[in-house]
């Protein structure tokens with residue numbers, strides 16, 4: 024059997040029955056669940072892989088800290104992550120963030136280890152560097168846990184749908200924001216108090232910025248779009264709006280339309296400015312009809328709706344966060360890369376041959392719901408309609424409601440046909456300038472109809 028100090032040649036088939044050395048980087052929410060499951064299911068995992076998985080170390084910041092919830096030999100904890108990755112066949116990175124996670128992954132690959140990561144921030148920011156390093160070292164890079172936690176979505180896109188043509192991916196990929204929007208819908212509560220509830224229940228972090236501002240969902244959208252469309256999309260390419268501006272009034276407006284508001288990650292194939300293929304990748308709150316499959320995704324659950332040319336619509340649903348669910352996805356990847364080690368060879372690398380441009384948000388087309396507080400007198404509707412027409416935005420429906428207790432004021436609710444984001448923004452600016460419009464109370468995109 025190989026000793027820990029020898030470097031590996033990953034192209035050589037594994038010695039039958041010899042253990043595969045697994046290094047775990049990070050022992051927080053996900054890492055501790057991974058360690059527990061590795062220990063609890065050691066025999067089954069060995070049978071599935073064809074070789075035992077031997078945990079050779081867990082890199083943490085404070086190795087001496089007691090961790091009674093992690094049932095491993097305490098001497099496995101080490102602060103020397105650099106040294107640990109050099110003596111592993113498989114490295115599991117669940118530290119999070121960009122550095123040192125990136126350096127550790129690159130070091131691990133350079134020493135011949137395959138890598139499993141849950142790190143969407145890193146994959147979305149610098150995936151190509153990691154893929155190039157995996158190619159150079161002829162090792163695997165798997166990251167199913169990085170998008171929608173436990174839900175198998177990346178391997179289905181990367182492998183099961185590799186023979187099809189994915190047209191669109193529409194996902195609820197952030198559990199914290201789905202919980203907040205769902206509670207606002209069911210209880211009528213405001214944004215701030217619902218975020219506090221999410222924190223009390225352990226869904227939202229003490230600093231929920233990455234979730235509520237849409238950064239987490241944008242990273243996941245970049246990863247989904249890259250895999251779905253065989254191209255490179257990084258988090259900086261993704262248009263992003265979070266849910267901090269969603270008001271109880273928006274939620275009520277959606278309810279009036281028999282819709283719900285969801286934070287959606289939307290990845291679509293579109294026609295670019297030159298008439299060629301391009302992609303649109305965006306994250307923003309949007310109304311969707313209550314009859315749409317994504318509308319029934321409640322609490323902190325995630326779901327991803329995929330439309331492919333031949334397969335048609337596909338729906339993936341489950342837990343997008345939490346230690347055990349996320350560890351399930353991590354361990355699925357560990358088994359996959361371990362099997363490759365045992366049999367020789369590796370799984371698919373990066374597929375970015377399509378090399379598609381990402382269109383700017385102004386060119387994205389969608390329907391809009393606009394709620395206006397206006398004066399209730401002759402000619403106002405005509406003025407409003409003129410503002411839409413002037414920017415080539417076609418109105419689908421318009422409805423007037425009396426504004427309760429407001430005398431000569433009224434509420435106009437306009438739903439448009441699909442229009443470009445730039446045209447809609449210009450229309451909203453023009454509406455706000457109208458003397459008869461007191462307030463553009465709510466502007467929400469409408470998807471999934």
Ligand SMILES: NC(=O)C1=CN([C@@H]2O[C@H](COP(=O)(O)OP(=O)(O)OC[C@H]3O[C@@H](n4cnc5c(N)ncnc54)[C@H](O)[C@@H]3O)[C@@H](O)[C@H]2O)C=CC1
Nearest residue numbers: 049050051052053082083084117118119141142344345349
């Ligand atoms: N928590 C969740 O539900 C999910 C998390 N993820 C991803 O999994 C990764 C880990 O997330 P969590 O476990 O929630 O984070 P966490 O903050 O609970 O755990 C990270 C651990 O890494 C340790 N760490 C940080 N820098 C280190 C270093 N240089 N050396 C050794 N240890 C270091 C921290 O002390 C902490 O214990 C992140 O990339 C996250 O985005 C993905 C899906 C769901």
Ligand SMILES: N[C@@H](CC=O)C(=O)O
Nearest residue numbers: 196197198199343344
């Ligand atoms: N913070 C994320 C969990 C990790 O991906 C969420 O709320 O969904």
Ligand code: NA
Nearest residue numbers: 167170172174
């Ligand atoms: Na997943």
